[in-house]
Amino acid sequence: MRVYVPDYTLEAPGTVDQVLRLLAREPGVWRPMAGGTDLMVLFEAGQLPYRNLVGLWRIPELRGITASETHVTLGALTTYTQIQRSELMRAEFPLLVRAASWTGAVATQNRGTLAGNIANGSPAADSPPALLVYDADIVLLSERDPRWLRYSHFHTGYKTNLMEPDEIISHISLPRTTAGCVHYLRKVGTRKAQAISKVALAGLAKINDGTIERIRIALGSVAPMPIRCHQTEAVLVDRELDRATIEEAKAAIVTEISPIDDIRSTAEYRTRVTVNLLDEFLTSLLP
Secondary structure, eight states: OOOOGGGOEEEOOSSHHHHHHHHHHSTTTOEEESSOTTHHHHHHTTOOOOSEEEEOTTOGGGOOEEEOSSEEEEETTOBHHHHHHOHHHHHHOHHHHHHHHHSSSHHHHHHOBHHHHHHHOOTTOSSHHHHHHTTOEEEEEOSSOOEEEEHHHHEEETTEESOOTTOEEEEEEEESOOTTOEEEEEEEOSSSSSOOOSEEEEEEEEEETTEEEEEEEEEESSSSSOEEOHHHHHHHTTSBOSHHHHHHHHHHHHTTOOOOOOSSOOHHHHHHHHHHHHHHHHHTTOO
């Protein structure tokens, strides 16, 4: 289908305040656009449902990676390339760096943004499982008071979330609590490069004298949205890690997922791979 470009309107303000005024004046009319890597695919195919776009790319306030004693904060326009190049991110949040390296080709990594990936809300996106195990928060801005949301509460269903029509994501905040943890991330796709995942599992664990002191597990592509596996974590935390405990966790994780059959895979395959990836992660923690 050919696209008739004059049917679309693009505004590109230079400040956050200008964007927020526009969204407040006509809530639901304007669709914020960061790097545009997802929206432009729909545009080229003639399937973009939004006619009025407000570009965020020119806004310097939404860029940069900064650190305090307790948190690392990423601006909404932080690209996958910038994440990969950050020494701080490589040292403390290597799963997010790895996920960034999986996201499309180099051109997509140079333009695609972390906040755009979050807002698009694909259950197969590469970065959400890592963000979930790192216990990320997101900051939402509007002309009203800013809102802080735990990322694990943000998605409400397939490509739906708690963001209001007059809000934008401004920052993503990661607590600096990964010291001494084991990091795990595995993506299963049709091929090794530039593939949409069939299943992805992220894990973060801290072991103390053979006992699981802290553990987080997240999955992509096995539910309508990326998920934290709280029930499976509850089976494992404060337990001595052995084969019996691992088998309990594998039984628990099956109850937390709702995979489907689609063009990429089957529900049965996704369930089996999920169990196998969890086994691989937990087995790597054994002494």
